[in-house]
Amino acid sequence: MAERQAAQVPSNIVRRSFAIATWLGWKIESNWTDPFLFAVYSVIKPLAGAAIIVVMYSVVASGNFDTPYFAFLYFGNAFYQYVSSVITGVSWSIVDDREHYRTLKYLYVAPIRFQYYLLGRGVARILAGTFAVIITIAGGVLFLHVPLNFAQVDWLLFSVSFVLGIVVLIYMGLVLAGVTLMLAHHSDVVGDAVASAMFLFSGAIFPLSYLPAFIRPIGYALPVTYWLELLRRSIIGSSVESFSSFGSLTNLELLSILLGFTLLFGLFSNAIFRACERRAKEKGLIDQITNY
Amino acid sequence: MSAENSVLVEDLSRIYKIRGAKKHETRELTALSHVDLSVQRGELFGLLGPNGAGKTTLIKILTTLLSPTSGKARVAGFDVVTQAEQIRSRINMVSGGETSGYGLLTVRENLWMFAQFYGISTRLANERIQRLLEIVEMTDRANTKSADLSTGLRQKMNIVRGFLTDPEILFLDEPTLGLDVGASRDVRHFIRRWVDEDPTRTILLTTHYMVEADELCNRVAIINKGKVLACDSPANLKRDLRRESIFNIQVEAPDGYVFSKLNDLAGVVRVDVTPEDGYTQLDLMMQEESVLSSVIAEFNAHGLHLRSLEKREPTLEDVFVALVGARMEEVEHAEPAES
Numbered sequence A: 001m002a003e004r005q006a007a008q009v010p011s012n013i014v015r016r017s018f019a020i021a022t023w024l025g026w027k028i029e030s031n032w033t034d035p036f037l038f039a040v041y042s043v044i045k046p047l048a049g050a051a052i053i054v055v056m057y058s059v060v061a062s063g064n065f066d067t068p069y070f071a072f073l074y075f076g077n078a079f080y081q082y083v084s085s086v087i088t089g090v091s092w093s094i095v096d097d098r099e100h101y102r103t104l105k106y107l108y109v110a111p112i113r114f115q116y117y118l119l120g121r122g123v124a125r126i127l128a129g130t131f132a133v134i135i136t137i138a139g140g141v142l143f144l145h146v147p148l149n150f151a152q153v154d155w156l157l158f159s160v161s162f163v164l165g166i167v168v169l170i171y172m173g174l175v176l177a178g179v180t181l182m183l184a185h186h187s188d189v190v191g192d193a194v195a196s197a198m199f200l201f202s203g204a205i206f207p208l209s210y211l212p213a214f215i216r217p218i219g220y221a222l223p224v225t226y227w228l229e230l231l232r233r234s235i236i237g238s239s240v241e242s243f244s245s246f247g248s249l250t251n252l253e254l255l256s257i258l259l260g261f262t263l264l265f266g267l268f269s270n271a272i273f274r275a276c277e278r279r280a281k282e283k284g285l286i287d288q289i290t291n292y
Numbered sequence B: 001m002s003a004e005n006s007v008l009v010e011d012l013s014r015i016y017k018i019r020g021a022k023k024h025e026t027r028e029l030t031a032l033s034h035v036d037l038s039v040q041r042g043e044l045f046g047l048l049g050p051n052g053a054g055k056t057t058l059i060k061i062l063t064t065l066l067s068p069t070s071g072k073a074r075v076a077g078f079d080v081v082t083q084a085e086q087i088r089s090r091i092n093m094v095s096g097g098e099t100s101g102y103g104l105l106t107v108r109e110n111l112w113m114f115a116q117f118y119g120i121s122t123r124l125a126n127e128r129i130q131r132l133l134e135i136v137e138m139t140d141r142a143n144t145k146s147a148d149l150s151t152g153l154r155q156k157m158n159i160v161r162g163f164l165t166d167p168e169i170l171f172l173d174e175p176t177l178g179l180d181v182g183a184s185r186d187v188r189h190f191i192r193r194w195v196d197e198d199p200t201r202t203i204l205l206t207t208h209y210m211v212e213a214d215e216l217c218n219r220v221a222i223i224n225k226g227k228v229l230a231c232d233s234p235a236n237l238k239r240d241l242r243r244e245s246i247f248n249i250q251v252e253a254p255d256g257y258v259f260s261k262l263n264d265l266a267g268v269v270r271v272d273v274t275p276e277d278g279y280t281q282l283d284l285m286m287q288e289e290s291v292l293s294s295v296i297a298e299f300n301a302h303g304l305h306l307r308s309l310e311k312r313e314p315t316l317e318d319v320f321v322a323l324v325g326a327r328m329e330e331v332e333h334a335e336p337a338e339s
Helices: A002-008 A013-030 A035-060 A068-100 A104-109 A114-144 A155-182 A187-201 A216-220 A223-242 A251-283 B055-062 B084-088 B107-117 B122-135 B151-164 B181-197 B210-216 B234-239 B259-264 B291-301 B316-324 B328-334
Strands: B005-019 B026-040 B044-048 B070-075 B091-095 B169-173 B202-207 B219-224 B227-232 B245-252 B268-275 B280-286 B305-312
Touching: A013 A068, A013 A114, A013 B107, A035 A068, A035 A114, A068 A104, A068 A114, A068 A155, A068 A187, A068 A223, A104 A114, A104 B091, A114 A155, A114 A251, A155 A187, A155 A223, A155 A251, A223 A251, B005 B055, B005 B202, B026 B055, B026 B202, B026 B219, B026 B227, B044 B055, B044 B181, B044 B210, B055 B070, B055 B169, B055 B202, B091 B151, B107 B122, B107 B151, B122 B151, B151 B169, B151 B181, B181 B202, B181 B210, B202 B210, B210 B316, B219 B234, B219 B316, B227 B234, B227 B316, B234 B316, B245 B291, B259 B268, B259 B280, B259 B291, B268 B316, B280 B291, B280 B316, B291 B305, B316 B328
Parallel strands: B044 B202, B044 B219, B091 B169, B169 B202
Antiparallel strands: B005 B026, B005 B070, B219 B227, B245 B280, B245 B305, B268 B280
């Protein structure tokens, strides 16, 4: 009995929830095939995704890659891979554990901090996303003359923007996880649907000014829009400003907006997730398997 | 709440709203209706009922997976709605008949991982995993990926996962569902042994197997259509039926004889008829043994040939029949199962 009591005092349940979920996520993400195939897949997938955009651009611009707009498009598309990998990385395991592994109810019954579990499960996808971004940028620099001069990169701006962006994406992923928890049906497509929609509205591959005026407010309401703008500015400098919809805003102003979004999502994402969780428990959805 | 109560349920109801085929068309399904129940510390308590009776719904509420529509439920002294976190470190659950688990992980990795979630040290977890795998005879499969296990072995792994954390209260939802006879027997022995080892351990077990409830449980609640119909020890439940006489009878009947006529005889409580090859098996419940003479007279009058006649003790099945008016499988086939 004493042994049981000692064993069941969760000394650092937050750390354990995150660490063990990270281990599990990595096992799942990396073990579906042998290491060589996994490595090949990890290289080819992002390059193939970038190739689609490059071919489309090439047709429109008659193969002229030495333009500031190509750099705008290429970096936007490269970093956008984080949006999908972070948001769906955090939310996807709800679907995976509920429908595929059928362990969600056992995880819910366990004394873990579920939000940290979700984050841990997403780490492997975030790391895979990082690798994909690096591969995509390296491919662009090596084969398409995408301008990247490490000496001219504003590393301070890049670092601060990058961290804030990843944090806000994690918070967005938590909100999406809550929504996913409430949707027994079609929950598997929610993450992809949101990531795809934001690709259009966040100025990833074209400035917001190219969108119809009545749609632009959607882009302005997304933290991803400011994040991509800041990353581009930190890497390729002021040339990007001529294509953006934020020419009148300084880096500091953009950073302040991104910080504001991060604080806002930080304040509300956990509350939204808990509210969704409560609703899912009321509707009996936590362990509902659709067999879709 | 008494300190000796591991589970206390008061006036608990759960109603599901089920969407119809048309938009905005919903209907209500009452899974639990004003249930009162208490499970004492150290008890192996059984919830016995057909599929769709509300057993799983009750387990889901008690394990904090589902909110009740009304009423109160406390587990280990904590409210299931407002104190879920305090409950979770004290409980565990196993659902039978399912193949949950991470197929890419080995049996040992799956079990170790869940132990970690409960804050159990790796050393202690490994000791327990080894001991439990020995008990369920799976030590040779410890390093097998769970995807490569048979359904029965995955279920055994799942059962080990439940016991691994040595919970104060363990919820077992149809733990032997889908297991073969030998494996079911082993699991039942292990469950009984686990409770007997430590008087502070409590198990709430749901089953629709009468023998399982009879063999394992200190007390049994019989549940049907979301209502608890009776709650007592198996012996006491059956004792109430001892006033009545139950006979197993084998007869050869002429073509066209209608056995339901036996129900019209004075003193006959119920007749269950099972056609066999060349004869008919009757399970006859009567108010008193003397009624048997009028049954035999009926057989003689209509040319039925009596092959055998045997008096038997009442079972929990008989208790269920007396309470519900139908056998458990008849109830299951008559109504759609609970989702």
